[in-house]
Amino acid sequence: MTGITTGFGAWNPIAWLLLFLGVVAGALFLRRFGNKQYKKNTGQTKVFLSGNEEPEASALHVRGAHLYWGFVDGLSAYYRRVRALHTGLLSDYVALFVGTLGVVLIVLVLSR
Amino acid sequence: MNALLHHAPVLLVAVPLLGAFAVPLVGKLGSGLRRFFVGLIALLTTAIAGYLAASFYAAGASPIVYVLGGRLSLPSGMVAPIRIMFELDGLSVFMMLITALAALAAVLYTSSFWKERSGATLKDSLMLLLIVGIFGMEMTGDLFNFFVFLEITSIAACSLVGFRVWNGRSQEAAFKVMTLYTLSGLFVLLAVGLLYGQYGGLNIAYLATMIGSGAALVDKIALGLLLTGLAMKAGAVPMHMWAPDAYGEAPGAASILLVANSQASLYGLFRVLFTLYGSAYSPQSLAWILIGLAVLTIIVGVTMALVQRDLKRLIAFGAVSQIGYMMLAVGVGFAAMTALQPSDFGFVALQGGLFHMINDAACIGLLFLAAGIVIRRAGTRDLQGMGGIAHDLKWTTAFFMLGAFALAGMPPLNGFASKLMIYESTFRLSPVLAIVAILASILLLAVFLRAFQAAFLGPRTEPTDVMRPVPISMLVSMGLLALVVVAFGLFPGFFVDRIVTPAAQALWSGRDAYIQAVMSGMGG
Structure with a gap:
């Protein structure tokens, strides 16, 4: 009822979803072993931009026309x-x- | 009640038609009553479509013929049939469900969108007329009536595109659409005239039996006119230029109806290729014309979407590219069916293409509706001037993201299921075509990630609209489409078996059953 066959293969979204949830659970499990000793709101958690100060959020937003310019060029x-x-x-x-x-x-x- | 339900096919056209003409009168009694009336008409129309579909599938998906009118006996003794004939097979019913979904979503959405604007009565009338035309195109068994309904959709669609009379761009877009739709209608009318002159009939089943003896030069010219005229209305490249203008300028709710309108033209094209001509004239070159137009449509649609700054034009080019996927699948199906040794992958291609039609209606509809709210909130259609919408419009953000991911073919959403069927069946015909289709899909994901990043992420911009929060009817409308996206994505087998397979069978092997059902109906 859930899946389809394509004549070449098959697709079952429920099985995919269960697998996806399993992978997410595994990732979260591994995350538990991470280092919790870092200091919040210090240089340890800031974005590193070659030693420069991180710009304000408003200056970081890439506007619509600027994305993929390299691809288009x-x-x-x-x-x-x-x-x-x-x-x-x-x-x-x-x-x-x-x-x-x-x-x-x-x-x-x-x-x- | 049973007697009334027996007339469901004609009621499906008559209810919105009467509603369209009654709206101006009801509108005189107040805008609240008018909105209630239009909502009621939309609900009633959807209920009739649902009833028709349920009875059709319960009866084993055999074609239903409904005849309105009778025979006229002249004093000379000549007897002539004067009637309108509706015919419903798996394909018609499937298309009817797509239209009902689009109609309900559009009417729900628009009831709030235009609440405080002038001209809402006219807009409601035009939307109902467009719904009438689309249903008529999908149900009629007569080629001339098909043309009449095609013209109804053209007039209503042009008027909706140019509805914002205060906006010069709308007027320009409406003029372009009107000219091209008129030309398309003339092509179809010329083809109908040629076939009538040749065979003296207009009924599709009758003409199919006559062409069955082999296609003459006139048949080939009529086929070329029908194919080009309908492919243009569907938005196939290089005849797609009107689509970004029309989708871009039409009100959000009208855009989803324009998508349904394009799909109805595609339905007409499939009906002509598989039922009217079918096995009588089906050279491989015809399949490759379809495939060639499809590949052009996919590539040009998606690459042009990538460079758009206008959010609605970006979605419009995305919609154009999806028409290409449908044409590709049906072209592959046609090629497999008409090969010396028909291959089963052709049937999977048809299933994939048709399944993608309903998926596309839901996804593109969701994107257009969400874009309508975003544009109103941001006060601009330029992605360059947008940003941070996600901070305030969380549901709209979620719906836009859902529609974009589904359209780009991300698992486990509905677009993935239909595109997988298209990729794998196309691969059996030509691996190169499948690779092009997959790459274009990846590019489409990039297109919508760009739109999402530009409009929804980043810091807040100053809102220009007082409409906050988003009206509940708009959320319900988008929620309805989102439900289809998720349900068709999670349970594709359920829907493919029940509604897509009968539609694909109608194309693959249903020509004889169609002719038989309609020809026996003509005698009654």
């Missing part, structure tokens, strides 16, 4: 082309629509 050639297609012009939208129809019709008419 690496794919800049691809994005240049794809963004160029998204002109926002209705005539371009219609051209793509009609062009797709043309390609589909050619393939279908030539198919047996």
Whole structure:
């Protein structure tokens, strides 16, 4: 009732959930052996930034546009082309629509 | 009561239709009464859909034919059938359940969202009309009626997109959507006209028997028009440009109905490919057209989502990419079914694709609804200007996270179950396609982590909205979708066996049963 078979394998979320809970319990168990002798609110618990002072939380928040800039920059050639297609012009939208129809019709008419 | 329930198929269209036209009158009596009335209509419609589905599955999932009208005898002795025919097989009922879920969630959500704004009466009417059109598309057994319902959805959807008349961007988006929807409708109408001219009938089952003798050039042109027109309305790349504009500008509750509308177009496409043409004309090239469009849709959808700064456009591109997964699965199923030696993995692909439709409706719906609250709270749609929403809107945060993880295919949520079926069946056809689908899913997770990090984490920003706390009806609406996400994720076997498999069977091997049921219904 819970699982599914894919013809290639199977998936049972309840079994996965039980395993996940087991792993979490194991992690918490191991955590009990950790060192509790550290001093709170001292250098021992602060984020280490090459010896520099930790900035305020508001200065640390990475804004939406800045995440993955490296990834996007690496794919800049691809994005240049794809963004160029998204002109926002209705005539371009219609051209793509009609062009797709043309390609589909050619393939279908030539198919047996 | 039994006699009334016998008419459930037509009531499913008639109740929201009458509701749509009665809303302006009820609205004159007060906004509270109007909201109660619209909620009642939505509940009644959902109850009818639930009753229809329960009776359908209890009767062994055999197609149900409902005929409204009769035969007209002319003085010349000629007898002509004048009637509207609804037909429900596993696929129609499955789609009907998706629409009922989206409709209930949208109406519940919107009752609070627009409480203090003007134009709420018109918005309620348009939403009910959109629901009418979607249900009609999913139930009709007639190609021309399909076009009529398609047009109803187009008019209602365009109006909802441009509903915020004070916003120039909404007007621009509505104009673009209106033009493209009109063009799509014309393609479908032209195809219907070609088939009518060729065979003198409009009934899908009748046309299927006629095309059964082999596809002529006209049939192929009609198929191309139907395929392109419906794929455009579903949001397939490269015809997807309207989708981010429409989803982005429509009110939050309308966005979830637009998702259901896109899925209804996808349903129309599947109905045309598997039932109208089916074994009569099913070249492998057709499957590869679907797969090609699907791969483009997945890649472009997810990569464009990654660079969006507007939260709703980001979700919209995510929604576009998910249409690609559905098309990929059904394309793989079609390729396997029409191969010289049909393979069983094709059936799993169809199950996966259809299962993903209901999962997508719940996940994307959840994201759009949560985004509506976030945007209102932050006063901007720009992720760059958001932050710290999680400090104040804990339930909304949880719902957004749930929807994002599920859509990206994180176990044990519903998106994982359907995507696993798609990956594994696609792998049997082409490992490269499966790898592309998996990588795109990972990228989608990155997209939503970015949106979540930008909007919900970090220090508080100044709230611009007075709406606090979030109204209970909005939380109930999102809770309903979250329940589907979790339940379908934890018990996928239960739902796949009961509602997805009959839908997949309707595509895989149900063509003859569909034709038989409808043709015998025509004689009655």
